[in-house]
Structure formats: structure tokens, C-alpha cells
Amino acid sequence: MENKPLILLVDDNEEILSFIADDLEEKYKVATALHGAAALEILQEQPVQLVISDVMMPVMDGFELCSIIKSGVESSHIPVILLTARNTLQSKIEGLELGADAYVEKPFSPEFLQAQIASLLSNRHKIKSYYASSPLVHMRSMANTNADEQFLEKLHDLINQHLTNMDLDVEQLADFMNMSRPTFYRKIKAISDLTPHELINIARLKKAAALLSTGAYKINEVAELSGFGSLTNFGKNFQKQFGILPSRYVAQIQAERD
Structure with a gap:
């Protein structure tokens, strides 16, 4: 249990939070927040290994949250997956320019989200192993x-x-x-x-x-x-x-x- 990666879910829709959390809890530890500002508090207190955030939220949206995570030295290493119902190229470009590691459109299949998470965490692990073993x-x-x-x-x-x-x-x-x-x-x-x-x-x-x-x-x-x-x-x-x-x-x- 203790070795499971901690994933932070951020969405102002509690039903979506619950749906995603239920799907992920077998493989991961899950923390949740209803907006970006609450998410930042959790990031300061817990060793989060990946963030999944909705884009459209009150108080602080997903774009701003992603920008803060990726520009702060304490958190810049954390992969960010953005969820959005805005299926526009400009929206995707904005997210990626802010440093998002992946973009998932709503509605999405849980299997696709699981594959994105596993890929990001696996790639990070390979990079770390390569550094440690290569003189x-x-x-x-x-x-x-x-x-x-x-x-x-x-x-x-x-x-x-x-x-x-x-x-x-x-x-x-x-x-x-x-x-x-x-x-x-x-x-x-x-x-x-x-x-x-x-x-x-x-x-x-x-x-x-x-x-x-x-x-x-x-x-x-x-x-x-x-x-x-x-x-x-x-x-x-x-x-x-x-x-x-x-x-x-x-x-x-x-x-x-x-």
C-alpha cells in the first residue's frame, strides 16, 4: 500500500472526482481537490507524483494550476494531465505551452486515462534508472x-x-x-x-x-x-x-x- 504512487485529482464536479478516484484506487493512492488553490495546498504537504486536473474550475482553473506547478522548483518535476470538454486545438496548445504532459478530452474512457498515467510514470522511472546506471x-x-x-x-x-x-x-x-x-x-x-x-x-x-x-x-x-x-x-x-x-x-x- 505504501509504495503506491500518490495521484492528485482536481475537479469542481464531485461526481467526476468520485468516478475517477474509484477507478484509480486499486493501483494508486488518491487525493482530491475541488479547485487549483486547494490543490496547491495539498502539493505543499504531500509527495504527489502526478496531477490530473480539469481545466474549467472556479477560484483557480487548470491552466493556472499547471503553470504554477511547472514553474515552481518544488513541484516542476510533477507530471500534469489536463482534462477538458473544450475540444479545440487552441485549448490544447495553451495547455501544452504551460507544460502539461498530456491532454485528455471529456468524455474519456477510464482505460485511456489509466494508460496515460502508466505511460508518464513509467517513462519518468526509465529516465531516472538510466541516469543512475550510466557513468x-x-x-x-x-x-x-x-x-x-x-x-x-x-x-x-x-x-x-x-x-x-x-x-x-x-x-x-x-x-x-x-x-x-x-x-x-x-x-x-x-x-x-x-x-x-x-x-x-x-x-x-x-x-x-x-x-x-x-x-x-x-x-x-x-x-x-x-x-x-x-x-x-x-x-x-x-x-x-x-x-x-x-x-x-x-x-x-x-x-x-x-
Whole structure:
């Protein structure tokens, strides 16, 4: 139960909310809101993984909600599906320009909505896995919006600036990023499926892979430059993360160049 993704449904029609929630509750945890302003309160308090919102609502409509979600650093990673009865091209273009990830016209089949949700969540998971398992792939590869890209670029640069600090932790990084620890932790977890500690460790290993790929450093020098206390610890971590020992990785890079 606890591992089910949390989906936020936003619609001023309680019957539609109930209908969609009933259909989704077998696979997902579901939270509901009657308009965009109520939805934003839930987004601040709970680790929502996907938002499904009607477009036409009082107080705050779906377009405005989508725009706020996609422009805010705390929420820009969250996929948004917009529901609308306005079957016009201009309406679709407006939603997509605001960063909506999918557009579903009312009336819709529950199966189609389920397929859209599953596709968005699956694609995000694949992107995160690819980043974690690929030695030279940059952190920004996990970005889905400009706000995400800027956040990850800044975070990547900060980690690399403090790479030799073996005590670098979530409190320090949150402080550097001008975010509260809980908000920072939740953002990292949502955008990467990793804890900040795991992300720091992977960033160290990726820096090590980049240094090794230059051929200019010995493995023990790389271990030290990337903030690992011992060569043995570095070797174990590298193999666990990328499935290859540093020495084999170096040999593979050299073979590709020859």
C-alpha cells in the first residue's frame, strides 16, 4: 500500500472526482481537490507524483494550476494531465505551452486515462534508472522542465564544488540551494528516486568516471579527488553502481579509443 504512487485529482464536479478516484484506487493512492488553490495546498504537504486536473474550475482553473506547478522548483518535476470538454486545438496548445504532459478530452474512457498515467510514470522511472546506471550521463538528463534543469544544473555544480568534503550532507546542500531540508529531500526523492545521500554518492562516482575516462589519472588519485576515503571503498561503490570495476572501466574506455 505504501509504495503506491500518490495521484492528485482536481475537479469542481464531485461526481467526476468520485468516478475517477474509484477507478484509480486499486493501483494508486488518491487525493482530491475541488479547485487549483486547494490543490496547491495539498502539493505543499504531500509527495504527489502526478496531477490530473480539469481545466474549467472556479477560484483557480487548470491552466493556472499547471503553470504554477511547472514553474515552481518544488513541484516542476510533477507530471500534469489536463482534462477538458473544450475540444479545440487552441485549448490544447495553451495547455501544452504551460507544460502539461498530456491532454485528455471529456468524455474519456477510464482505460485511456489509466494508460496515460502508466505511460508518464513509467517513462519518468526509465529516465531516472538510466541516469543512475550510466557513468557519464549528466544529472540534468532527469529534467522534464526548464525549472528542473536549472535546479539540477545548480545542484550538480554545488556537489562538484564540494566533492572532496566527505561530510557533505543533505543539510549543507539544502542550505546551499536555499531550501528547507524537508522540501529539498522531497524534491530530490521525487525527481531521482534517490535520497540526497545516494545522489551525492552517485555524483561522486560519475565525477570519478569522467576523470578515469580522460586517462590522465591513476585510480587511487581519482578515488581521492572524488571524495572517497579509501580505494577499496571506491572500487566497491563503483562496481555496485555501474556494474564494472574501475580498472575494467578504464580498460574498456582505452579499448574503445584504440
